[in-house]
Amino acid sequence: MDTSVSPATQTTDTPAVQQAPKVQARKVNVFYGNKQALFDVNLDIPDRSVTSFIGPSGCGKSTFLRCINRMNDTIDICRVEGDILLDGKDVYARDVDPVILRASVGMVFQKPNPFPKSIFDNVAYGPRIHGLASNPEELSEIVETSLRRAGLWTEVADRLDEPGTGLSGGQQQRLVIARAIAVRPEVILMDEPCSALDPIATARIEELIDDLRNNYCIIMVTHSMAQAARVSQHTAFFHLGKLVEAGPTEQIFTNPNDKRTQDYITGRFG
Amino acid sequence: MTETAKPISTKALIAASLPRRYRAEQRFRLYGRAAILLAISALALLLFSVGSQGFTAFSIYRFNLPLQLDAKLIDPKHTADPKVIAKGRYRKLIQKALSDAFPEVRSRSDKRALYAFSTGLNSVDLRNQVVKNPSLIGTQIRFTAPLSDDLDLYLKGKITPRKFGKGDGTLTASAPGPKTLTLTGQPGAFEALIQHIRQKRLVQASRLETRAEKLRERIKGANKEVAVVQQTEIKRLENLAADMRQKAKEHTIHLDKLDPSILIDFNQGFIKAIKLSDHQITGTPLLSPTSLEPTQNWQSLTLDSPERARRVTDKQAAWAEALLARGHVKRSFNSIFFTHADSREPELAGIAGAMVGSILTLMATMLAAVPIGILAAIYLEEFAPKNRLTDFIEVNINNLAAVPSIIFGLLGLAVFLNMFHMPRSAPIVGGLVLALMTLPVIIIASRAAIKAVPPSIREAALGIGASKTQTVFDHVLPLAAPGILTGTIIGLARALGETAPLLMIGMVAFIADIPKSLTSPATAMPVQIYLWASSAERSWESRTAAAIIILLLLMIILNLTAVFLRHKFERRW
Amino acid sequence: MAALVVVMLLAWFNGRTKAMASAGAHPSTLHSLPGYSGTYLAIWSVLPAFILLALFGLFGDLLLNLQMRQNLPADIRALPVEQVELFMRNARALAFGGTASETSTALQEAAKAYANLSRISNFVVIGAVILLTIGGFLYARGRLGKNFRARNHVEAVIFGVLVVCSGIAILTTLGIVLSLLTESLRFFSEINALDFLFGLKWSPQTALRADQVGQSGSFGAVPLFAGTFLITFIAMVVAAPVGLYSAIYLSEYAKPATRRIVKPILEILAGVPTVVYGFFALLTIGPFIRHAAETVGLSAQTQSALSAGLVMGIMIIPFVSSLSDDVINAVPQALRDGSYAMGATQAETVRNVVFPAALPGIMGALLLAISRAIGETMIVVMAAGQSANLTANPLEPVTTVTVQIVTLLTGDQEFDSAKTLSAFALGLVLFIITLGLNIVSLRVVRKYRERYD
Known part of the structure; x- marks a missing residue:
């Protein structure tokens, strides 16, 4: 057990973060059956910026990400201990409804997963189920704004009726982001959003992420340190289920406190 | 930015929609549960209705009477010639034994009713006994045979429930006339019976009234002529109902043909009530009491369905009760059902013939389908080149598996019977038809089993110099055997339950012998079930259900064997 | 030997x-x-x-x-x-x-x-x-x-035997096609094929004596097709929702333990011999429907399209449910996750994402079930009746293609009469329809599997 670093305090100490953190984790432990996947994670994540989780595969970064919008609820054997606070409110509290939580904490997955529906219906999916639009015009408006924000509008404006599965990989991923934006979330979780894409598509997504950070709190899992360095303002390093170090990206990449971070970043393991 | 201002309202919107959405969620979940529940309860209902029906057929009432093997009726000239003995008048002997049990039965019609207790075919059994052991002639034996099916049903309470009422107080008898008997008990002794009749009459009346009411509803829209005709019918029904209501008020009940029958068991006799009051019954003896001594030991027997609406008369019921009381009729395990083939008489019909037929048919199926199926699977999985032909074979097999079974029956009829002139109704033909039907199942299962054997086994065998054939037969096949066996058993179990193709090749004939070979006429269990189910008489119903129970048990045994084998030999690579 | x-x-x-x-x-x-x-x-x-x-x-x-x-x-x-x-x-x-x-x-x-x-x-x-x-x-x-080289020779023989064995499947299909075709052609040489396919009157009895009136019998098969369709429709009305909802519940909601118990129970329904279902329809469902109809003032008989259709529907439930279960399980988890991550409830996910994704496969499963229902014989023989009734009233007895094949070929028959030959013509129609349905559905299901593999 490493006690030399207290990442939570570390983050709050950094001058880059002035306002209250959007997401806070306090002593989060996660178990899959008898196996513990996360150990005592404490972390503050600021609003309106991109925070990257890095670390070798199987280190628990995705698990932690899925705790934030309670996606782990869908796995029967998964158990979460500790508190995760969104705007100071525990998301695992009894009176928090996962439906509302997930509407305000959107998620984008590793592999683009557009629904087998038209492009329009894909984006309209969230507003429809949540009843966000009171009439068709409003719905079209939401769809258009979302697609514009995801930078996809110009490419698909004339073929909204075509199936979303017919788009290219990068377009699909942007469609999925538009789908997430359409319900007006506050936080967007991204689980290795570019790992299934080619470099050009990746670059477009990265641009998009950079755009979006003005309005959203974006939390991103990535296995590419270069991407973390390029896109994010804050970085957290996970190793073997523990949060080793977190802080402003520059500091983590140039002057890490922990030896393991240093080793990982310089490519000694992982 | 508009969005930044909106989150609160978004959350509120969603929160407002939540109750509705969770209700929808609950409903959806409920539909799923209801669907499963529906399917399971359909199965339960099926099993229950078959089980409750079939259960009664596993026991049967047999009569057991002293029977004088009168030489005059068997071998009057004392020739001792088996041929003469075989021609004896055994039916007459059985009838005499029945008459002896009730000496007072004199009239022809009564005698005929009494003889109906034993089917004529029982004489065959008696003849066989005597032919086998001629020294019995002239002696008295105890003859046991199944009671005829109607009386069996009566005693099982399936014709109308036998409701007994324990007698209260002493009952004295007097005989005012030759054919009447008056029974007097303590006041209120018959109150319950009177109440019962009254209530029945009221129920009857209200039933008539509902019918009249329905007719009245219906003629509202009808044209005038129909209305006039219906009007009289309505009138008639209403009059009948009013009459019934009136009669329900009678102080002394006069039983008529629409009323239940009330029999009083008095000193080993049975008196049928005609007039019924609070403490006195006047009636005709169906079976004379042994004495008219007063007794406390009496009981009433109420048969709710009126005599003319059932197949067993009050007299027959009284005789059956008397035989039961004397110990001459007993309920015992229905061994006949398991040892006999089909018969025209339900009480002598058994499932053994059909069972042997099924076994023979299944043997033929197995002999034909299993080797061919396994060899075909081996070829397709291990040797076949990937080309158009093998693709075609594959599509072919998949489609054959979904061809309706009756089509295979047509194929059997056209090819095996009409082209090759194979015998009709023979298990060999049935077996071949079912073999063609099960072949795709076996091939598909065997291929899956062979495919599951990891390639490393093959590589190892080939690596030490075995030929491809040796590899497959010595190494792959033994490992795939449990899977193949399981698939085969499941296929055979399905063949066991198949009916339609067998109908096409004439296995529906009435066959009263247990088949002896693959070419002798036979029927199979599902076909026997079909035949019995289409018979009108009530007593076939329970036998059909019993046959179904046995068929299902056989299928369950086969399937459990398959499951057991799978578990025992299951191997994970 | x-x-x-x-x-x-x-x-x-x-x-x-x-x-x-x-x-x-x-x-x-x-x-x-x-x-x-x-x-x-x-x-x-x-x-x-x-x-x-x-x-x-x-x-x-x-x-x-x-x-x-x-x-x-x-x-x-x-x-x-x-x-x-x-x-x-x-x-x-x-x-x-x-x-x-x-x-x-x-x-x-x-x-x-x-x-x-x-x-x-x-x-x-x-x-x-x-x-x-x-x-x-x-x-x-x-x-x-x-x-x-004894082994090589022996192996050549074994190989030959293997090829012959796998050829038997083709031989069977060929046998079916040829026997149905030749007999049907003989039938159509006596009776006009159009009259057979579109005729409205079915009374195949041929007279005993040649001079009897109306001895030719009429072979208009439309009432049989209508009866088959009616019963299949009723069966699907029962089996499709029950089977689908069961499949959805089992694959999306049920705990593994429940699934382990319920699935085999549902499969028992498929294993029960059809003659048993026929008896069940005759003994329990038929009388029940008659009583129920009478209490609401309708006339019904023990043998009716409804009773046959209901019982057949029960029989088909497991076909629909197990095939749909496979199909639903093949829908990638990523799609479900995507929907949950949007804040959809489970029911919304199933209805709006999983079901549309599985739809082609489910259609294939339903087609297979329909083909099964059309070809089913014993239930209809026992529970639907024999009278060629052209009606849409499910309370009346109707007859089907399979029932007529059985009646035509199980009574006293003289071979070569139009009456017996017509059974083969009916068989041919049945074979073509079910084959078509099977081919389409197998293809649909395979295409579907490939899409998500």
Whole structure:
């Protein structure tokens, strides 16, 4: 057990973060059956910026990400201990409804997963189920704004009726982001959003992420340190289920406190 | 930015929609549960209705009477010639034994009713006994045979429930006339019976009234002529109902043909009530009491369905009760059902013939389908080149598996019977038809089993110099055997339950012998079930259900064997 | 047969010994294991003879019949086809010690000739079998030796047998198609195919005497198609929602333990023989429907389209549910996750994402179920009735294609009459429809699987 670093305090100490953190984790432990996947994670994540989780595969970064919008609820054997606070409110509290939580904490997955529906219906999916639009015009408006924000509008404006599965990989991923934006979330979780894409598509997504950070709190899992360095303002390093170090990206990449971070970043393991 | 201002309202919107959405969620979940529940309860209902029906057929009432093997009726000239003995008048002997049990039965019609207790075919059994052991002639034996099916049903309470009422107080008898008997008990002794009749009459009346009411509803829209005709019918029904209501008020009940029958068991006799009051019954003896001594030991027997609406008369019921009381009729395990083939008489019909037929048919199926199926699977999985032909074979097999079974029956009829002139109704033909039907199942299962054997086994065998054939037969096949066996058993179990193709090749004939070979006429269990189910008489119903129970048990045994084998030999690579 | 088995064993041991002998003291110098030499010898001794026997068993009768027919007296040959058939049947019965339905001198003579002919042919065949056995044995024995590649030869034979076995599936299909086609063509030569397919009246009974009125019978199959359709429709109305909802519940909601118990129970429904369902319909459902209909003032009979359809629906539930279950399980988890991450409830996810994704596969499953329902025989024979009623009222008895096939072919039948032949025409229609449905649905399901693999 490493006690030399207290990442939570570390983050709050950094001058880059002035306002209250959007997401806070306090002593989060996660178990899959008898196996513990996360150990005592404490972390503050600021609003309106991109925070990257890095670390070798199987280190628990995705698990932690899925705790934030309670996606782990869908796995029967998964158990979460500790508190995760969104705007100071525990998301695992009894009176928090996962439906509302997930509407305000959107998620984008590793592999683009557009629904087998038209492009329009894909984006309209969230507003429809949540009843966000009171009439068709409003719905079209939401769809258009979302697609514009995801930078996809110009490419698909004339073929909204075509199936979303017919788009290219990068377009699909942007469609999925538009789908997430359409319900007006506050936080967007991204689980290795570019790992299934080619470099050009990746670059477009990265641009998009950079755009979006003005309005959203974006939390991103990535296995590419270069991407973390390029896109994010804050970085957290996970190793073997523990949060080793977190802080402003520059500091983590140039002057890490922990030896393991240093080793990982310089490519000694992982 | 508009969005930044909106989150609160978004959350509120969603929160407002939540109750509705969770209700929808609950409903959806409920539909799923209801669907499963529906399917399971359909199965339960099926099993229950078959089980409750079939259960009664596993026991049967047999009569057991002293029977004088009168030489005059068997071998009057004392020739001792088996041929003469075989021609004896055994039916007459059985009838005499029945008459002896009730000496007072004199009239022809009564005698005929009494003889109906034993089917004529029982004489065959008696003849066989005597032919086998001629020294019995002239002696008295105890003859046991199944009671005829109607009386069996009566005693099982399936014709109308036998409701007994324990007698209260002493009952004295007097005989005012030759054919009447008056029974007097303590006041209120018959109150319950009177109440019962009254209530029945009221129920009857209200039933008539509902019918009249329905007719009245219906003629509202009808044209005038129909209305006039219906009007009289309505009138008639209403009059009948009013009459019934009136009669329900009678102080002394006069039983008529629409009323239940009330029999009083008095000193080993049975008196049928005609007039019924609070403490006195006047009636005709169906079976004379042994004495008219007063007794406390009496009981009433109420048969709710009126005599003319059932197949067993009050007299027959009284005789059956008397035989039961004397110990001459007993309920015992229905061994006949398991040892006999089909018969025209339900009480002598058994499932053994059909069972042997099924076994023979299944043997033929197995002999034909299993080797061919396994060899075909081996070829397709291990040797076949990937080309158009093998693709075609594959599509072919998949489609054959979904061809309706009756089509295979047509194929059997056209090819095996009409082209090759194979015998009709023979298990060999049935077996071949079912073999063609099960072949795709076996091939598909065997291929899956062979495919599951990891390639490393093959590589190892080939690596030490075995030929491809040796590899497959010595190494792959033994490992795939449990899977193949399981698939085969499941296929055979399905063949066991198949009916339609067998109908096409004439296995529906009435066959009263247990088949002896693959070419002798036979029927199979599902076909026997079909035949019995289409018979009108009530007593076939329970036998059909019993046959179904046995068929299902056989299928369950086969399937459990398959499951057991799978578990025992299951191997994970 | 038994003799052949004995010969086979003898040959095997002999071949083995000879191979061992040829190798002398070093069995390992043999090319193939000695057992293979034995098998080689056994195959050569028995297989040719066996093939001859099998051919004789299959076609001997046919040849005999042809031969006999040519030798029949002219006056008998002049008789109509059915009577010649009858004559032949009687002659055959007499010749082999059976009982004939009539006797005459001509018949006696024919019978004698028949018996003679069959005796001669039997002798010939037995002689040929013995010759083939000895010849095969000697030929093969001559070839055995130290360097003889017995194994390769044996394997070639095995390979041949394998190919033949897998060809039987094609042979079966071919047999079905040919037998249905030839008999149907004979039927259509008497009855116009259009009248058959579009005629509204079905009363296939042909009169006993030729001079009876209306003896031709009418073969308009539309009432049968309508009945089949009605019952299939009712069955699907029951089976589709119940099967689908069960599948959805089992794959999306149920705990693994529940699933482990419920799935086999549902599959029992598919294993129950159809004749049992027929009995159930006749005994329980039919009377129940009649009573229920009467209490609401409708008239109904024990045999009705509704009772047959309901029970058939119950039978088909597991087909729909297990196929749909497979299909739903094949929908990638990523799609579900995507929906949950949007804040959709489970029901919304299933309805709006999983179900549309699985739809092609589910359609395939439903098509298979429909084909099953159309071809189902025993339930409708027992529960739907026989009267060719052109009605849409589910409380009335209707008849179906399969019921008519059974009724036409199980009563007293004279072969070659339009009545019996019409059963084959119906069979052909049934075969074409179910085959079409099967091909389409199998293709749809396969396409679907490929999409998500």
